[in-house]
Amino acid sequence: MPFDLSLYLVTDATLCQRHGLERTVSEAVRGGVTMVQLRDKQASDAQMIDQARRLKALLAGSGVALIINDRLEVALASQADGLHVGQSDTTVRQARVAMGPKAILGLSINTVEQLHDAPIDQLDYVGIGPIFATPSKQDHAQPIGFGGLASLIKDCPIPSVAIGGLNASHVNAIRRAGADGLAVISAICGQPDPEAAARAFQR
Ligand code: TZP
Ligand code: MG
Numbered sequence: 001m002p003f004d005l006s007l008y009l010v011t012d013a014t015l016c017q018r019h020g021l022e023r024t025v026s027e028a029v030r031g032g033v034t035m036v037q038l039r040d041k042q043a044s045d046a047q048m049i050d051q052a053r054r055l056k057a058l059l060a061g062s063g064v065a066l067i068i069n070d071r072l073e074v075a076l077a078s079q080a081d082g083l084h085v086g087q088s089d090t091t092v093r094q095a096r097v098a099m100g101p102k103a104i105l106g107l108s109i110n111t112v113e114q115l116h117d118a119p120i121d122q123l124d125y126v127g128i129g130p131i132f133a134t135p136s137k138q139d140h141a142q143p144i145g146f147g148g149l150a151s152l153i154k155d156c157p158i159p160s161v162a163i164g165g166l167n168a169s170h171v172n173a174i175r176r177a178g179a180d181g182l183a184v185i186s187a188i189c190g191q192p193d194p195e196a197a198a199r200a201f202q203r
Contacts, residue, residue, distance in 0.1 A: 001081045003065040003104050004034035005125060005161040005181035007201050010069070012136060013040045015190030021051060022058055024194050029064055031198025033188070034181070037084055039069035045077075052078030065104055072098055082106065084127065087114060096122045106161075110141040115152055127183055128152050130164025131174075136185040140164065150177040168200040 009028050016024045025036055036059065038052050052074055056066050067082040068075040072090045075083040082104030083095050095105055109115050109126045118126065130143045144152070149162055162174045163183040174182050182201065191197035 001065050001102070001104065002063075003081070003124070004063075005159055005179075005183075006034045007032055007198060008035040008037065008161050008163075008181055008183035009033040009188050009198070010037045010039050010163070010183055010185045012185045012189050013042060015136075015186060018190050018192075019194060022054055024189055025055055026058055027193070027195040028188050028198045029059070029062055031188075031195035032202050033064065033198050035065050035067065037067040037069055037183070038074075038080075039084075039185075045071060045073055048074045049077045052080055056080060067104060067106065075099060075103075082124070084108070092119050092122045108163075109152065109156075110144065112152060112155060115155055120158055123158055125159040125161060125180070126156060127161050127163050128156075128179065129162055129183075131162050131170075132165025134165040134186070137164070146173050146177050149174070149179060153178040168197075168203070171201055 040048055059066050065081040067084050068080045069084050070089045072095055084106040086108045092105055092107055104124045106125045106127055107118055107123055109128050128149055130140045131149055133143050153160055159180045161181045161183045162179040166182045166184050167187040188194050188197045
C-alpha cells in the first residue's frame with residue numbers, strides 16, 4: 001500500500017477516550033489525517049487486535065494506512081498495513097521477515113548513531129524525535145529541536161516524519177527541516193473537535 005506521512009495520527013488510549021477511538025480516528029481522517037498508528041501500551045494483545053480490526057474496517061478504501069505500534073503479533077493478526085517499532089522493540093529484520101515485502105515498516109530514531117545503525121534497506125520510513133518534550137510519552141529521549149531534526153534528515157536516505165510536542169504552528173518549520181510530515185498525538189486526540197484539529201494542519 002502506498003503511504004503518505006504528511007499528517008500521521010498516533011493514537012493514545014486515554015486521550016482518545018474523549019470521543020472514543022473509532023470516532024476520533026474517523027473524524028481526524030475527515031480532517032485530513034493521511035496515516036494512522038494504533039499505539040496502546042496498556043491493552044492486551046487481544047484487545048489491541050480487536051481495535052486494529054475495527055480501525056482497519058473504518059479505514060478501508062480511504063487510502064489511509066494503518067500501522068501498529070510495537071506489537072508484531074497484533075499487526076499480523078489484524079492484517080494491518082504496517083508496524084512501527086522503537087529502538088528496543090521487535091527488530092526491523094524480524095518484522096520484515098514476518099510481515100513480508102509489502103508491509104510498511106517504520107523505526108523511531110533519536111540520534112545519528114541510531115540512524116547509522118538502522119537497517120535502512122528494510123525500512124519504509126523513520127520517525128524522528130522527540131522534537132520537543134512532551135507529556136504524551138513517558139521517559140522519552142532527549143528532545144532534538146528543529147536543528148537536530150534537520151541534521152538527521154540530511155543523513156537520511158528514506159522518508160521521515162517528525163514527532164514530539166508538535167502542533168499546527170510547526171508545519172512550516174518541519175517542512176523547512178526536510179521532513180515528509182508530522183506525527184501527533186495530543187494535537188488531535190483528546191481535542192474537542194478532532195476533525196477541526198486535523199484540518200488546522202492544512203492551513
Ligand atoms: N514518540 C516520541 S514523542 C511521542 C512518541 C510516541 C509522543 C508524541 O505525542 P504528542 O502529544 O504529539 O507530543
Ligand atoms: Mg516502542
